[in-house]
Amino acid sequence: MKLTVKLIDIGTRGVLLHRLDASDIGVLDGDRVQVTNYTKGLSATAVVTRTSTLIERGTIGIYAVTNSRLHLADGEAAEVRDAERPASLDYIKKKMRGDRLTKEETYTIVKDVVDDTLSPAEITAYITASYIHNLDMDEVEYLTRAMVDSGERLTFTTKPIVDKHSIGGVPGNKISLLVVPIIAASGLRIPKTSSRAITGAGGTADLMEVLAPVEFSASEVQQMTQKVGGVIVWGGATNIAPADDRFIMVEYPFKIDARGQMLASVMAKKYAVGADVVVIDIPVGRNTKVPDVQEGRKLAREFMELGERFNMRVECALTYGESPVGHSIGPCLEVKEALAVLEGATNPNSLIQKSLSIAGILLEMSGKAALNHGYDTAEKLLRNGKALEKFREIIEIQGGNPKVASGDIAPGEHQFVVNAPQSGYVIELNNKSLISIARAAGAPHDRGAGIYIHAKKGTKVAKGEPIFTIYAERSWRLQKAIEVGRQLMPVVVEGMLVDRVPQVHWV
Numbered sequence: 001m002k003l004t005v006k007l008i009d010i011g012t013r014g015v016l017l018h019r020l021d022a023s024d025i026g027v028l029d030g031d032r033v034q035v036t037n038y039t040k041g042l043s044a045t046a047v048v049t050r051t052s053t054l055i056e057r058g059t060i061g062i063y064a065v066t067n068s069r070l071h072l073a074d075g076e077a078a079e080v081r082d083a084e085r086p087a088s089l090d091y092i093k094k095k096m097r098g099d100r101l102t103k104e105e106t107y108t109i110v111k112d113v114v115d116d117t118l119s120p121a122e123i124t125a126y127i128t129a130s131y132i133h134n135l136d137m138d139e140v141e142y143l144t145r146a147m148v149d150s151g152e153r154l155t156f157t158t159k160p161i162v163d164k165h166s167i168g169g170v171p172g173n174k175i176s177l178l179v180v181p182i183i184a185a186s187g188l189r190i191p192k193t194s195s196r197a198i199t200g201a202g203g204t205a206d207l208m209e210v211l212a213p214v215e216f217s218a219s220e221v222q223q224m225t226q227k228v229g230g231v232i233v234w235g236g237a238t239n240i241a242p243a244d245d246r247f248i249m250v251e252y253p254f255k256i257d258a259r260g261q262m263l264a265s266v267m268a269k270k271y272a273v274g275a276d277v278v279v280i281d282i283p284v285g286r287n288t289k290v291p292d293v294q295e296g297r298k299l300a301r302e303f304m305e306l307g308e309r310f311n312m313r314v315e316c317a318l319t320y321g322e323s324p325v326g327h328s329i330g331p332c333l334e335v336k337e338a339l340a341v342l343e344g345a346t347n348p349n350s351l352i353q354k355s356l357s358i359a360g361i362l363l364e365m366s367g368k369a370a371l372n373h374g375y376d377t378a379e380k381l382l383r384n385g386k387a388l389e390k391f392r393e394i395i396e397i398q399g400g401n402p403k404v405a406s407g408d409i410a411p412g413e414h415q416f417v418v419n420a421p422q423s424g425y426v427i428e429l430n431n432k433s434l435i436s437i438a439r440a441a442g443a444p445h446d447r448g449a450g451i452y453i454h455a456k457k458g459t460k461v462a463k464g465e466p467i468f469t470i471y472a473e474r475s476w477r478l479q480k481a482i483e484v485g486r487q488l489m490p491v492v493v494e495g496m497l498v499d500r501v502p503q504v505h506w507v
Contacts, residue, residue, distance in 0.1 A: 004076075006055055008062060014119070037072050046062075153274065159276055162183055171434050174325065177207060181388070182382060183230060185381045194233065207335050210332055215234055241269055247261055248265075280314060281358055284321050329443070330411070330444070331448075331450065333450040337351065412448030421463070440480045440484040453468045
């Protein structure tokens with residue numbers, strides 16, 4: 001059936017059909033049609049939504065993402081016919097039953113995700129099934145390879161190419177802003193493709209965007225890395241492992257990070273950028289993704305096994321995750337803190353020590369430092385100003401202002417100080433609660449939103465002294481964050497004497 005095109009400027013996938021046209025074609029809501037642009041020889045399969053009022057009969061509404069594959073114009077004619085149900089739906093149902101997927105089945109699912117053959121609801125079913133029924137290591141390898149093969153790859157003539165990744169779960173983990181320039185300053189290449197926040201208050205890409213654009217093509221990433229030694233960019237714009245960004249969009253509202261999907265996501269990005277040497281940061285502790293060291297070691301073995309399958313040298317660092325890294329949570333606050341360290345600040349110790357430890361492992365693995373001397377080598381590059389100089393080069397080549405200083409970056413103008421209700425020691429800072437408050441304040445979308453922690457775990461405070469400050473760009477967001485904070489109570493302050501046993505009263 002030939003229908004007249006009406007473009008719908010909405011950044012989603014699919015087509016809109018008049019109910020009578022849909023009936024003539026023989027499709028219902030959720031079915032698929034094949035739309036063909038005969039003029040340019042292009043076709044695409046799209047999920048159908050029906051309407052009786054939004055478009056006229058004889059017209060097909062085409063959403064923006066779908067039309068990016070068709071290049072049709074308003075008023076142009078398109079051929080529309082029913083399309084077969086994709087086999088990938090049967091494979092998704094297979095996983096929903098808890099069965100194991102083959103390599104071919106996994107490749108089919110990923111191809112249909114990238115080709116926009118599957119609807120968001122169907123992708124959600126796959127993510128949920130993988131979350132409930134964990135992928136085994138063979139399935140993770142299949143998924144990783146499929147994600148890499150569905151997109152572009154970087155190829156560097158010089159070796160080694162190094163990379164790092166944190167699995168997340170601990171707020172304020174801004175170490176890439178230090179590790180990348182330290183590594184690049186050593187003469188190594190580190191093309192850092194990063195994610196936006198899924199469960200946190202700011203992914204590395206969200207932070208870097210405070211300083212410079214982060215959306216570049218794969219070829220641009222390669223050219224910039226070759227020129228200055230490193231970049232910090234958003235992986236979702238590169239067409240590197242493109243299925244990963246679709247999966248993240250589904251995971252985001254649920255705030256989930258399925259283990260198998262996470263393993264594949266991390267390793268696909270590293271493999272696709274040509275990394276030979278990789279360090280994985282695994283924060284461990286209560287209220288993180290990995291509750292204890294035993295579970296952390298298990299996850300580390302899985303990462304290292306995948307590294308062997310992809311001919312990558314992988315080491316994992318189990319890091320303390322029961323307290324935020326540094327004092328800041330949220331894009332502007334975290335960038336301000338990281339820049340201050342690059343400029344010479346000697347605090348916060350947690351940020352500096354963790355960054356130098358991760359950078360040191362990479363320097364040792366790549367031969368730039370002797371065994372057990374990586375930390376010292378990284379510290380020298382930080383303290384002599386070479387890391388700051390390199391970071392300015394990275395900011396400039398990505399289109400930012402290389403002269404920016406930590407003092408130039410300000411948090412949101414609306415703020416609320418949470419004071420200690422009594423004198424004592426801060427014995428609890430709940431990571432998940434702090435993240436929830438920062439997100440309620442607007443982070444990461446509002447770059448100035450977040451939390452600055454004045455008193456971390458173990459700090460002695462007097463009654464009325466500030467423990468943390470909430471920042472927001474909008475007053476209603478601040479009020480919402482305050483309400484969330486009152487519900488969650490993320491901080492516990494106690495005296496050193498908790499109880500006396502037995503409770504004897506002397507006369």
